[in-house]
Amino acid sequence: SVPADASNPDSVVVSVLNISATLGSQAVLPCKSYRMVWTQDRLNDRQRVVHWDVYSNYYGNNKMERLCDMYSAGDQRVYSSYNQGRIFMPQNAFTDGNFSLVIKDVAESDEGTYSCNLHHHYCHLYETVKIQLAITKTAEDAKQYWDGEKPVIVAREGSTVMLPCVNRNHIWTERHSEEEQQVVHWDRQPPGVPHDRADRLIDLYASGERRSYGPLFIRQKMNITDTAFALGDFSLRISALESADEGTYSCHLHHHYCGLHERRIYQVFVKEPVREKKVVNLTTNNIAPAIGNFLFPLPSDPNVVRGHNVINVIIPESRVHFFQQLGYILATLLLFIVLLIVVVLITRKRRQRGTFHGYSFFFRKDVNLKEFTVDTTDLTQYKSEDIRLDYKNNILKEKAEQARGFPAKNIDLDK
Numbered sequence: 307s308v309p310a311d312a313s314n315p316d317s318v319v320v321s322v323l324n325i326s327a328t329l330g331s332q333a334v335l336p337c338k339s340y341r342m343v344w345t346q347d348r349l350n351d352r353q354r355v356v357h358w359d360v361y362s363n364y365y366g367n368n369k370m371e372r373l374c375d376m377y378s379a380g381d382q383r384v385y386s387s388y389n390q391g392r393i394f395m396p397q398n399a400f401t402d403g404n405f406s407l408v409i410k411d412v413a414e415s416d417e418g419t420y421s422c423n424l425h426h427h428y429c430h431l432y433e434t435v436k437i438q439l440a441i442t443k444t445a446e447d448a449k450q451y452w453d454g455e456k457p458v459i460v461a462r463e464g465s466t467v468m469l470p471c472v473n474r475n476h477i478w479t480e481r482h483s484e485e486e487q488q489v490v491h492w493d494r495q496p497p498g499v500p501h502d503r504a505d506r507l508i509d510l511y512a513s514g515e516r517r518s519y520g521p522l523f524i525r526q527k528m529n530i531t532d533t534a535f536a537l538g539d540f541s542l543r544i545s546a547l548e549s550a551d552e553g554t555y556s557c558h559l560h561h562h563y564c565g566l567h568e569r570r571i572y573q574v575f576v577k578e579p580v581r582e583k584k585v586v587n588l589t590t591n592n593i594a595p596a597i598g599n600f601l602f603p604l605p606s607d608p609n610v611v612r613g614h615n616v617i618n619v620i621i622p623e624s625r626v627h628f629f630q631q632l633g634y635i636l637a638t639l640l641l642f643i644v645l646l647i648v649v650v651l652i653t654r655k656r657r658q659r660g661t662f663h664g665y666s667f668f669f670r671k672d673v674n675l676k677e678f679t680v681d682t683t684d685l686t687q688y689k690s691e692d693i694r695l696d697y698k699n700n701i702l703k704e705k706a707e708q709a710r711g712f713p714a715k716n717i718d719l720d721k
Contacts, residue, residue, distance in 0.1 A: 322571045327547050328579040335542040335572045337557035343538040353428040354378040354478060356405045362418030403474030410466045414441050422471030429477060429564030437469045477564060487562035488512035490540045495554040504556070510534060552576050
């Protein structure tokens with residue numbers, strides 16, 4: 307990047323502005339000066355003029371009267387026939403810078419306040435020098451002094467007096483190529499960067515030459531109009547604002563011929579766009595509000611200032627969307643029920659397996675009947691008694707029943 311030009315440290319800061327713009331919008335940094343307007347009309351010399359006026363109350367009317375004027379490329383013009391040949395300015399005034407007025411044979415009617423007015427219409431410069439003239443009868447009273455506001459000349463009646471007006475500034479005495487001495491440039495300082503290290507953005511000359519600096523995307527988004535010097539509008543336009551565009555911008559106006567060195571400073575801040583919502587309820591005959599808003603806008607009142615309105619259009623949900631949501635809910639419930647059933651079955655199966663193993667452990671030892679000896683002879687005496695016993699198995703029950711049975715008869719076959 308090209309550093310800022312520090313060759314004119316005495317430039318006058320005429321304004322400091324804070325500019326806030328939303329992200330993505332276009333920002334315009336206004337920089338206008340009609341003193342920088344350049345018009346090449348081949349009559350540049352006629353844009354410098356000097357004229358003498360007098361404010362007198364000699365006749366009791368307290369009026370201002372134009373005495374004479376002269377352009378830099380023209381002859382003198384005396385307005386009153388009485389003053390023809392009696393008052394004049396040097397012919398080489400715009401070359402020498404001496405615009406003094408010479409009055410011959412002064413009279414009491416010449417008393418008053420004279421003003422020497424220099425106008426440079428091209429540079430928009432206006433300078434005025436005032437001199438008080440008094441007339442006396444005696445030569446001893448003739449003198450010159452300063453009354454605190456302007457010089458006062460006391461001249462003897464009938465003498466010749468010269469009212470001084472000298473300005474040898476190059477603006478009034480020389481001719482330059484103005485288009486080569488008018489330049490406007492824009493600088494940018496990122497946050498925290500001092501002015502002497504600012505980056506140059508654009509140089510624009512009255513001759514039409516333009517120089518842009520920096521990357522291509524910066525040169526495309528920051529620009530000045532081609533009619534800048536014709537209109538005196540050197541505003542910088544920044545399109546598609548980004549957060550990186552924040553910083554301090556300065557517009558430098560240099561008119562070396564006119565002695566103009568001005569600087570305007572702008573603090574640019576980029577903020578997020580604020581979305582303002584405004585619900586507008588519009589009702590039309592047999593037309594839905596949403597359709598009425600877009601196809602049939604209501605006539606606007608020219609006396610009402612309207613801003614940017616945001617219209618919220620509420621579209622009702624369709625039945626397909628409702629059944630779709632209901633299907634999601636039912637599918638979720640069905641999946642939950644299936645998972646619950648699976649958990650119950652697995653739990654019940656595990657419990658059944660646990661009971662079977664318990665019974666197996668309890669009966670895992672086989673019973674051998676040979677280990678038991680039953681004496682049935684002792685039970686014969688209780689054959690008539692009804693003895694109720696609890697039996698652990700059917701084998702013991704059968705043996706007990708056999709023991710309670712009647713004894714076998716002894717039959718003697720010999721008889």
